[in-house]
Amino acid sequence: MIDGLLLGLSTALTFSNLLFVAAGCLIGMLIGMLPGLGPISAIALMIPISYNLEPASGMILLAGVYYGAIFGGSTSAILINAPGVAGTVATAFDGYPMARNGHAGKALAVAAYASFFGGTIAVLLLMISAPALADLSLAFQSPEYTLMMLLGLSLVASFSEPGQYLKAVMMTAIGLCLSTVGTDLASGIPRFTFGRMDLIDGLSFLMIAMATFALTEALMMLRAGQATQTVIPIIPSQALRLESREIRSIAPVISRSAVSGFLIGVLPGAGATIASFIAYGFEKIMAKAPIPPFGKGNLKGLAAPESANNAACTGSFVPLLTLGIPGSGTTAILLGALLAYGIQPGPRLYLDEPTVFWSIVVSMYIGNLILLFLNLPMIPIFAKLLNIPRAILAPLIIFFSLTGVYLVSFNLFDLYLMVTFALIAVWLRSRTFPMAPLLLGFILGDMLEDNLRRSLIISDGNLSYLLDRPISLLLVTLIVLALTAPLARKVIRGSLNARS
Template identity: 60%
Template sequence: MLDGIFTGLSTAVMPFNLMMVVVGCFAGTFIGMLPGLGPISAVALMIPITYGIDPSSGIILMAGVYYGAVFGGSTSSILINAPGCASTVVTSFDGYPLAQQGQAGKALALAAYSSFIGGTIGAIALLIAAPALAAVSLSFQSTDYFALMILGLTAVAAFSGKGQVIKAMIMTVFGLMIATVGTDKTSGVPRFTFGSVDLIDGISFLLLAMATFALAEVVMTILNGKHKEKDAQLSMAQLGSMKLSKEEILHVAPTVARSSVFGFIVGVLPGAGATIASFLAYGLERNIASAKEKLKFGKGSLRGLAAPETANNAASTGSFVPLLTLGIPGSGTTAIMLGALIAAGVQPGPRLFVDNPEVFWSVIISMYFGNLVLLILNLPLIPYISKLLTIPRPILTPLILFFSITGVYLVSFNTFDIHMMVMITVVALFLKLLEFPMAPMLLGYILGGMMEINLSRALVISDGSFAFLWERPLTLGIMIAAIFMLCLPPILERLNKRKAVSGPEVAINEGEG
């Protein structure tokens, strides 16, 4: 492991990679601050840049953007009560009341410290957990991979929120259907191309990700009329002091410790991600608080702010465990990273640890740097970065549109891709209006190709029999876990009906964190 750490350190401290961490954190903070644009959109916007650089630098950049976007989302949650992404919705429950009480600076500082500690503890846990899991997963066979992919797909559907399970599963199937467009990788036969040469290579991952998460998100804000809203412009004087007293630190320390571990574990679960971790950590903290402290939740409780902030960063780090070791993304954002890595010729999964150790380790090491950058550089600069939000929306929106479109065009130099993007955006908008979650579709699309290859291999080996699903104990275990994941939402729903839950009720739309 020590060798690996040195490999990672030597790659991560390269000036270009350090610059990627800094640039990623800044770009992520800025994009994450924009209401409506979350980590998925921020990471999707970075894909075209990663095509031109080394895979290690690319994933370091995307990881930096991921943290930055989660942090930026917290900032807009606290300052203007407009969460940039789903994982920071809970932050606004107590962060915004604090800002209204003239303690915005304190809330921002606490959010930054909590994120830093959550992210750092998460990174340490990742350092221990990822190589151990990677070593175990080296013994996986194609049957296990197929079962793992089924687990990844069902987990995303299971965590998609109340009443959304069937919709999420339909979207997963839709993603798998999109993945079948183009030349079949095993036989070389074209499928669903309808004679079009432009579809021979299938629908590109970049195009799909940009259309559904960058373009569609921006167009959705226009459809809702949000582009007409003026963001609150806070001056530095309004932020108040950024210092926390010793009592306050002691008060939130146990919360931060609990939420770090809890957030990391939730993040590791395929499909859960930062959003669910932040909601669960807030709920946990509220449940174990004293009656007096419980009353403060929702009115500016420091514990209520620290818990989700710590958990969402720890979970963001935790979601890298299944991505790096099994090639199964833990969230929508890591699904995009998986697609970008595959496009760059790097196959995440057990072999990544062996074939591309520099990618594996440099991501883990760069996470420490990312957390440091957020704390040392971004926190003091927040008053200035938030000023960027004062750029009028009629100017900012076409610029984001421009970057989304040219990001795709500059990779293929084919204007057909722009037309295709528009078509996919229209479909995505319609599906969003019907409240279908987008993340499962992207995950289905990314895992579709690999799933088909592994299923094909497994079936050929077992001579067409599906007995491989229960003959090997490991495969059987994973399949049972997948079935359990599918049965979990109805069980939880029934339990929730029995136990009336009080407090701020917020629906989790999709496991996108």
């Protein structure tokens, strides 16, 4: 591990890579700060630029964007009660009341410190757990990979909002369907191409990501109109300081929220949103007559979700880097970027591409440092970005989304397709259909088909082969549990309601 760490440090600490981390954090923060634009949109917008870089540098840049976007999302949640991402919704519970009470600077500082320490603890946990998990996953073969991917997809559906389970399954299925467009690599037979050469190579994941996230967000911004424009409070730089009493009170909260956040983040499908809500709920239950109460500007209520969501982001890299399975929409898009570099994530990544693996890990820590020491003092300046009129912002995001796709393929057909997908995505989103499962299904589709085919070829078409191995059996049990969890939840809730 020490060798790997040194290798990562030597790569991440080069001048150019430090610049990429800093740029990634800064751009991610600026994009993430804009209400509605989350890390997926931010990363999607940056992918065309990262294509021109070395794999390690590109991934360092994108990981920085991820961190920056989460941090930026907290900023808009605190200042204008508009969480940039779902993972920062819980941040607004106490962050926004603090800002309204004239403590915007303090709230931003607590969010920054909690994110930094939460992220740091999570990076340490990642360094310990990832190699161990990678060693274990070397025992994985096609059946285990097939089942692991099915587990990832079923967990994403089962962790969906209450009542949205079937919608998440439908979106996952659409993603899987879209992944089948193009030539079947095993037989060479074109599928769903309608005789068009533009579709022979399949749909581009960048186009799908841009259409369903960045472009859709910008189009939905138009519907929100100018009425949502908010005035940003002025934050003097001295307001960012914390008293030692306050630091002592939030330190244990940050530590335990980081550990729980990391563990939840490791689970495919759980992610930063669930981690932040669990951490917030836990602190609320633990607190005895807190002053001010939770929801009215309590420091612990702000520190817990911030630490947990940052730790969960780091945790979500564990299944991505060690198993090659993305657990969320954001890690799915990072997986797409890795595949575009010709790098196959999974247990072999740790052995075959140690530079990429360890430089991502180290860059996460450096990213946290940059967010704390460079970006925090500049928040009063960055916050002015929230004042940009939507009339300018929305066309600008649309322009960059289209340009990003156009500059990779130089194919106008991709742009027409992108606009069509975005229009459908807007309609589906307005009917509360989640988009992340679609992206996850699209990215996992190819790999799932490939591994399923391989498993069935090895077993001579016998599906029971998937159950012959102990790890496979465990994974099947987990899939069944994940698929039945929403039903069990409903039954338990029903019986509790009947009792009360």
